[in-house]
Amino acid sequence: MATATGGTRYAIDAPVAVALIRAGVTGHTLVGPAVLRSDALALLYRELPEAEGRVLLDRLAALRIRLLGDRVSRAVAWRLARDLGWDDPRPAEYLAVARLQADLLVTADPVLQSGAAHAGIPTAPVTALTAP
Numbered sequence: 001m002a003t004a005t006g007g008t009r010y011a012i013d014a015p016v017a018v019a020l021i022r023a024g025v026t027g028h029t030l031v032g033p034a035v036l037r038s039d040a041l042a043l044l045y046r047e048l049p050e051a052e053g054r055v056l057l058d059r060l061a062a063l064r065i066r067l068l069g070d071r072v073s074r075a076v077a078w079r080l081a082r083d084l085g086w087d088d089p090r091p092a093e094y095l096a097v098a099r100l101q102a103d104l105l106v107t108a109d110p111v112l113q114s115g116a117a118h119a120g121i122p123t124a125p126v127t128a129l130t131a132p
Contacts, residue, residue: 011098011105012065013112014039016126021059023130031101033077033093034069068097076100084115095119104128 009029012020017032017040019025040060044053076096081089095115098105104124105116116123 009102011102013107030065034067
């Protein structure tokens with residue numbers, strides 16, 4: 001599912017989004033579920049003092065990423081969570097966006113990696129976006 005300019009489209013999770021803004025990485029075509037911003041907020045809130053967290057939140061707001069939370073992606077997330085035997089569909093939202101809108105899911109999360117493997121969704125390590 002290459003973009004109109006021929007590049008790869010990457011689905012990312014919240015920790016990857018935070019890693020990208022910390023590293024100042026730009027120039028990739030990114031997609032994620034609508035919950036990504038809330039998940040990133042929770043991650044920053046847990047890990048950082050307020051001043052540092054708020055700076056990164058501002059950078060997150062500027063990150064060029066298409067966030068999806070439409071009916072189709074939610075329905076796919078529901079089915080994926082059910083098929084994978086998960087009791088929470090939230091992680092499946094990342095898989096759904098990857099299946100519907102991306103070439104690769106970039107994550108270091110073992111739950112998402114395992115779910116993606118079982119669902120036939122190709123994955124890549126964070127270095128796919130951060131390596132020169």
